[in-house]
Amino acid sequence: MALKAVHVSDVPNLDHVPENASFSLYSSRFSKGVDIGRTTSFKEPKFLVIGHRGNGMNMLQSTDLRMKAVKENTILSFNTAGKYPIDFIEFDVQVTTDGCPIIFHDNFIYSQDNGTIYEKRVTDLSLSEFLSYGPQREAASEGKTLLRKTKDGKIINWAVESDEPPCTLEEAFEKVIPPLGFNIELKFDDHIVYQQEYLSHVLQSILQVVVDHAKERPVIFSTFQPDAALLVKKLQATYPVFFLTNGGNEIFYDVRRNSLEEAIKLCLEGGLQGIVSEVRGVFRNPGAVNKIKESKLSLMTYGKLNNVAEAVYMQHLMGIEGVIVDLVKEITEAVSKMMTKPSEEGDILMQGGGEEQGEGSRPKFSQKELAFLLKLIPELIQQ
Numbered sequence: 001m002a003l004k005a006v007h008v009s010d011v012p013n014l015d016h017v018p019e020n021a022s023f024s025l026y027s028s029r030f031s032k033g034v035d036i037g038r039t040t041s042f043k044e045p046k047f048l049v050i051g052h053r054g055n056g057m058n059m060l061q062s063t064d065l066r067m068k069a070v071k072e073n074t075i076l077s078f079n080t081a082g083k084y085p086i087d088f089i090e091f092d093v094q095v096t097t098d099g100c101p102i103i104f105h106d107n108f109i110y111s112q113d114n115g116t117i118y119e120k121r122v123t124d125l126s127l128s129e130f131l132s133y134g135p136q137r138e139a140a141s142e143g144k145t146l147l148r149k150t151k152d153g154k155i156i157n158w159a160v161e162s163d164e165p166p167c168t169l170e171e172a173f174e175k176v177i178p179p180l181g182f183n184i185e186l187k188f189d190d191h192i193v194y195q196q197e198y199l200s201h202v203l204q205s206i207l208q209v210v211v212d213h214a215k216e217r218p219v220i221f222s223t224f225q226p227d228a229a230l231l232v233k234k235l236q237a238t239y240p241v242f243f244l245t246n247g248g249n250e251i252f253y254d255v256r257r258n259s260l261e262e263a264i265k266l267c268l269e270g271g272l273q274g275i276v277s278e279v280r281g282v283f284r285n286p287g288a289v290n291k292i293k294e295s296k297l298s299l300m301t302y303g304k305l306n307n308v309a310e311a312v313y314m315q316h317l318m319g320i321e322g323v324i325v326d327l328v329k330e331i332t333e334a335v336s337k338m339m340t341k342p343s344e345e346g347d348i349l350m351q352g353g354g355e356e357q358g359e360g361s362r363p364k365f366s367q368k369e370l371a372f373l374l375k376l377i378p379e380l381i382q383q
Helices: 075-081 127-131 169-175 195-212 228-236 261-272 280-284 287-294 309-318 328-339 367-380
Strands: 023-025 035-037 050-054 087-097 101-103 110-111 116-121 147-149 153-159 179-187 219-223 241-245 275-278 298-302 322-325
Touching: 035 322, 050 075, 050 298, 050 328, 075 087, 075 169, 087 195, 101 169, 101 195, 110 147, 110 169, 169 179, 179 228, 195 228, 219 228, 228 241, 228 261, 241 261, 241 298, 261 275, 261 287, 275 280, 280 298, 280 309, 287 298, 309 322, 309 328, 322 328
Parallel strands: 050 087, 050 322, 087 179, 179 219, 219 241, 241 275, 275 298, 298 322
Antiparallel strands: 023 035, 087 101, 110 116, 147 153
């Protein structure tokens, strides 16, 4: 790694991606047929629900026990989420020093030895080192203590109700119930500018596993790293690539990460299929939704507000195509009610939000009321 700008021109295509690698999503999980292939459009069901790191991220300091029920980014978490009517699971992929794509969110891994806490960059570990942390597959083996650094800088035990060993991307393809889709986040450190050679090595390592093991499983790539997004799109034409953005909630050195408008520009220039925005970025700038739609891009969101059924319902009205959530059980139940109840007269949805559907117990908005709410929301969520 080095502080050097990445250029994606003159990068050779990944020659092991087959020319006929298009496929259809046939799952009964979907309300409508979905076709993700080598086309410029990304067709999807009207509203996707995606499990964040499987059955939800671990918030170890939270008083909400649901946030530490199952170890995130594990086969157990993925299959637990798959018990509910979700469409995809989202998880984070990095690559070890010996070229193995593994599933882990944080940039650093923390442990304790003889009372001393130490950290190691995940991508500086070999596969065997990475797998030596936490619970072990062999009952007689004891793994290294796994700690976690919280956002406020504290290092605490990574204690959850149901734990499981860390896993590789290949294991996920082999052990996660089909036909549950994979939203693979290509994970990179925000504080590093990567060399093209390194990015290419990482992405080709990941693509090799996907091509070898995905079969008919739906796959979407996403990343906050603009150059990685452009490069993975250049390396293959089979799987959709979405650009992740904070939507202006945080400011980064790379201006491409600082607004929905910049995200649209990047997607159009690079031929990407869509945007995944932090939900507050959309609520603060609802006018961007129509701009994204007019650009023929898909839009999904992530963030804590997606664990609130009313916020998810509002996004459905706005025409957003999907949400990444932590409370998989609760939100899938809410979305099921939202999507399956018969239409009722007077239930008016925002133009572009889909077919009219209704439910006696949920709110109904006129166009004027909805316009007022969209103007009010940006003020309500300011922090």
